[in-house]
Amino acid sequence: MLGAIILRPIHSLIHRMNSIQEKGSLQTIDEERRRRDELQQLIDGFNAMIERLRVQFEKQDQFVSDASHELRTPLTIIDGYASMLKRWGKTKPDMLDEAIEAITSESTRMKQLAEQLLLLVKDEEHLTVNKADINVVTVVQHSVLAMEVATERDVRFTSSDELLIANADEQMLQQLTYILLDNAFKYSEDHVDVRVVKAEKNVELTVTDYGNGITPSEQTKIFDRFYRIEKSRSRAGGGSGLGLAIASKLVSLHNGTIGVDSIPREQTTFTVTLPMKG
Ligand SMILES: Nc1ncnc2c1ncn2[C@@H]1O[C@H](COP(=O)(O)OP(=O)(O)OP(=O)(O)O)[C@@H](O)[C@H]1O
Ligand SMILES: [Mg+2]
Structure with missing residues (x-):
């Protein structure tokens, strides 16, 4: 029983x-x-x-x-x-x-x-990541220059040092910079600020634009695959909502972090941190 x-x-x-x-x-x-x-x-x-x-x-x-x-x-x-x-x-x-x-x-x-x-x-182990010790400052600066020429937008680049080394895949770092700049261009009309600075044991890359911004409730969703704010309206911009999901993946392949800070109708800053070498 x-x-x-x-x-x-x-x-x-x-x-x-x-x-x-x-x-x-x-x-x-x-x-x-x-x-x-x-x-x-x-x-x-x-x-x-x-x-x-x-x-x-x-x-x-x-x-x-x-x-x-x-x-x-x-x-x-x-x-x-x-x-x-x-x-x-x-x-x-x-x-x-x-x-x-x-x-x-x-x-x-x-x-x-x-x-x-x-x-x-793809799982991380099935992706080809070619890591080497690279200078984040020059890689980002070159990507910025290429985008500036291609789009005729005003991008202002500054860095805290001339040499900030991270063990990273150069192409992926370029892609990351393109994704963030592409958004800044699409969702704002003014100039864009790009900075590479040393922050304790990390290299920090920030991209700031002065467009419409992102409300706190949207900030938690924009890194999801296919997520776009006000889908129908921004659909004209042509994106599919994958950029930031890919950026997150690229960052996690480098044991880094990505985040966003925004004051709606004033400014938006995306911050990427990568562990610094040495
Ligand atoms: N700098 C920004 N300012 C305002 N909104 C932004 C900014 N960056 C991203 N967003 C919002 O987050 C959404 C997701 O961005 P994400 O880069 O993932 O996709 P997308 O730009 O729409 O398309 P894709 O990058 O695939 O071409 C965008 O649709 C947009 O609504
Ligand atoms: Mg995008």
């Missing part, structure tokens, strides 16, 4: 585990009465784990659906122009240029998107 009482919840636990195994459905164990023993702790632990798995699965589903949506848009355009070419390509040569231009630029966009998605989903 006593054995049966003790064993019932254990059986129920085993039953749930088997059913998850067989059907793949994530169910918690809901007992009518809460117990006051170790078994209840076991059930609580089990339920908490199932809850976390559910959240993870939901995120994964969302990621897959967002990713396919993003990839479908350029495909639709390519498909449309390809059909147009098929029908009128031979008789209306003036539309050839337009169609080829659209198909080329949309394929490039798709390729970039696919590369970004791969970078996001």
